[in-house]
Amino acid sequence: MTPRRFSAANIVLGAGLAFLYLPLVVVMIYSFNASRLVTVWTGFSAEWYGALLADRQILDAAGNSLMVALFSATLAAILGTAAGYALARFGRFRGRTALTGVIAAPLVLPDVIAGLSLLLLFVAFEQAFTWMPGRGILTIVIAHAGFTMAYVAVIVQARLAGMARDVEEAAADLGAQPFTVFLAITLPMMRPAIAAGWLLAFVLSLDDLVIASFVSGPQSTTLPMVVYSSIRLGVSPKINALATILIVVTLALLTAAAWIGRGAFKQK
Amino acid sequence: MSSVIRIDAVTKRFGSVAAVDGVSLDIFENEFIALLGASGCGKTTLLRIVAGLEHPDTGRIFIDGKDMTGEAPYARPVNMMFQSYALFPHMTVAGNVAFGLKQDGLSGAALEERVKDALVAVEMAGLGERKPHQLSGGQRQRVALARCLAKRPRVLLLDEPMAALDKHLRERTQLELMALRARLGITFVVVTHDQSEAMAMADRVAVMDGGRILQVDTPRNIYERPANARVAGFFGDINLWSAVVGDRPGTVRVPALGFEMPTRGLLPPSGTAVSVAVRPERIAMSRAPLSGAEHAVTGTVQETVYLGTASTCFVKTQAGGTVRVLAPHADGASAFNKGETVHLSWPSTAVTVLDA
Numbered sequence: 001m002t003p004r005r006f007s008a009a010n011i012v013l014g015a016g017l018a019f020l021y022l023p024l025v026v027v028m029i030y031s032f033n034a035s036r037l038v039t040v041w042t043g044f045s046a047e048w049y050g051a052l053l054a055d056r057q058i059l060d061a062a063g064n065s066l067m068v069a070l071f072s073a074t075l076a077a078i079l080g081t082a083a084g085y086a087l088a089r090f091g092r093f094r095g096r097t098a099l100t101g102v103i104a105a106p107l108v109l110p111d112v113i114a115g116l117s118l119l120l121l122f123v124a125f126e127q128a129f130t131w132m133p134g135r136g137i138l139t140i141v142i143a144h145a146g147f148t149m150a151y152v153a154v155i156v157q158a159r160l161a162g163m164a165r166d167v168e169e170a171a172a173d174l175g176a177q178p179f180t181v182f183l184a185i186t187l188p189m190m191r192p193a194i195a196a197g198w199l200l201a202f203v204l205s206l207d208d209l210v211i212a213s214f215v216s217g218p219q220s221t222t223l224p225m226v227v228y229s230s231i232r233l234g235v236s237p238k239i240n241a242l243a244t245i246l247i248v249v250t251l252a253l254l255t256a257a258a259w260i261g262r263g264a265f266k267q268k
Numbered sequence: 269m270s271s272v273i274r275i276d277a278v279t280k281r282f283g284s285v286a287a288v289d290g291v292s293l294d295i296f297e298n299e300f301i302a303l304l305g306a307s308g309c310g311k312t313t314l315l316r317i318v319a320g321l322e323h324p325d326t327g328r329i330f331i332d333g334k335d336m337t338g339e340a341p342y343a344r345p346v347n348m349m350f351q352s353y354a355l356f357p358h359m360t361v362a363g364n365v366a367f368g369l370k371q372d373g374l375s376g377a378a379l380e381e382r383v384k385d386a387l388v389a390v391e392m393a394g395l396g397e398r399k400p401h402q403l404s405g406g407q408r409q410r411v412a413l414a415r416c417l418a419k420r421p422r423v424l425l426l427d428e429p430m431a432a433l434d435k436h437l438r439e440r441t442q443l444e445l446m447a448l449r450a451r452l453g454i455t456f457v458v459v460t461h462d463q464s465e466a467m468a469m470a471d472r473v474a475v476m477d478g479g480r481i482l483q484v485d486t487p488r489n490i491y492e493r494p495a496n497a498r499v500a501g502f503f504g505d506i507n508l509w510s511a512v513v514g515d516r517p518g519t520v521r522v523p524a525l526g527f528e529m530p531t532r533g534l535l536p537p538s539g540t541a542v543s544v545a546v547r548p549e550r551i552a553m554s555r556a557p558l559s560g561a562e563h564a565v566t567g568t569v570q571e572t573v574y575l576g577t578a579s580t581c582f583v584k585t586q587a588g589g590t591v592r593v594l595a596p597h598a599d600g601a602s603a604f605n606k607g608e609t610v611h612l613s614w615p616s617t618a619v620t621v622l623d624a
Contacts, residue, residue: 164352164354166350166352166354167354167355167356167357169321169341169350169354170348170350170354170355170356170415171356171367172321172340172341172342173319173320173321173341173342173347173348174342174347174367174368174371174415174416174419175342175368175371175372175419176342176367176368176371177340177342177371180371184367185356188358189357189358
């Protein structure tokens with residue numbers, strides 16, 4: 001049967017994709033606009049990419065963002081893996097339901113609430129123990145790891161739930177003590193899930209504006225914060241160029257996460 | 269003979285269900301024993317308790333005379349082959365086999381030697397560098413077997429080892445397992461739901477149902493002298509009729525057949541309800557009335573099922589009961605047809621009287 005190119009399903013699919021991606025395509029096209037006016041097309045040019053690379057403030061912010069994303073994703077991968085493993089493998093321990101809820105909460109908690117509560121916590125730390133005075137990169141890393149570990153935990157738990165218990169039992173039966181079983185069998189089999197979770201955490205951290213705005217200090221502006229504040233001062237075509245780069249990087253990482261994770265949900 | 273494994277009054281409950289219910293069993297040096305039963309009868313749970321993957325609620329497990337009830341799986345000198353094979357997907361075939369040996373502290377040339385030996389034993393010597401997903405089902409089974417054999421366990425536990433293989437491969441693997449066992453002198457405990465597999469391979473069969481062992485004996489004794497109606501029904505095809513011990517000594521009255529049947533052996537007092545069992549292949553069937561037969565029933569062929577070497581015929585007696593008869597084709601006689609009137613007979617030695 002030849003596919004019907006204009007079937008109702010295809011039209012709905014096309015409309016949905018257009019709804020999602022047309023705004024992004026417009027931004028990407030206008031990033032190559034020669035005009036200083038963002039909404040008037042005058043001709044093709046890559047000059048805004050050059051201007052972007054000369055902008056100290058943006059480069060610093062990009063550096064901050066990458067550093068935050070790198071550290072928070074790594075921290076989230078470690079904590080999320082531990083949480084996912086506990087949920088999938090420790091049976092019906094005391095407080096399991098509570099832990100499930102606590103881990104799932106950041107997935108649905110509004111960013112504004114999460115950001116505000118973290119800000120209050122960090123301020124309290126500063127007043128009580130003089131920890132992390134003035135806030136900065138470290139507080140953003142902690143905040144980001146806190147909400148992105150939920151995603152890692154969910155991915156790792158799903159992987160372990162789909163992974164037959166008997167492989168670990170076979171290792172124990174062959175003489176491996178529990179810690180050896182974890183290192184030699186469980187961890188390698190969780191690797192695709194952990195890698196996919198790390199990439200997802202990285203992207204979520206890179207894109208976060210709200211929580212970072214609450215918990216950042218004066219010297220720790222991240223890229224989304226720069227974009228947001230510069231739009232409020234009037235849109236520069238540089239921002240289109242920056243947005244295009246961010247879109248491309250994010251899509252590349254998400255594709256990588258999906259590609260690595262494709263093995264994470266199937267047996268063997 | 270000393271027992272390698274002694275299972276002593278073991279009970280294991282999952283919630284309110286007793287998966288294993290007060291089972292005691294001695295498994296002897298160098299024997300091949302099959303735990304036979306339908307799915308859910310507790311046979312796999314019992315195997316997992318011996319391996320240490322489950323812990324019994326009550327009862328004890330002795331291996332080589334030592335109480336191992338509380339020991340972890342890695343401390344027991346037994347190895348289990350899982351129904352799913354449970355190969356390590358991220359390791360090569362050789363890596364899978366080497367894993368258990370490394371836990372014993374082996375390395376270098378000694379390790380390689382043992383891995384090679386184990387792979388040679390299952391005819392997988394050339395495939396050591398493959399990953400499990402590059403193997404066929406039969407090859408995966410061999411790797412799982414090699415992984416256990418490499419450890420040279422006292423007892424090899426096999427959970428439904430043939431379940432994932434096709435019929436042809438299954439027969440070949442059965443023969444190979446028996447040859448391996450003869451060569452290596454390892455005690456085998458096999459869990460299976462397939463009575464023909466159990467009969468073909470095992471020295472002794474333990475028939476399980478509802479978490480209990482109904483009978484432990486050689487396949488022949490279980491087939492010919494089942495302990496009760498449930499064992500008889502599970503182990504091969506059989507005619508089972510409810511009956512009452514008759515007034516004349518040595519007879520039972522079978523309402524489904526409409527006559528009193530002489531039997532051999534001791535019977536309970538007259539009037540006791542019993543079951544009478546006769547194997548279909550012990551019944552002779554003919555078109556002409558038989559003279560001098562101890563038991564003779566006349567009936568009508570209701571259904572015939574062609575099996576190649578024989579036909580199974582279902583014969584309805586005048587009293588209303590149905591008799592299952594296995595009629596061989598060996599003598600070249602024409603097959604019986606539906607609706608034919610036939611005469612059935614069998615010797616009293618073919619009759620087994622069981623508790624009702």
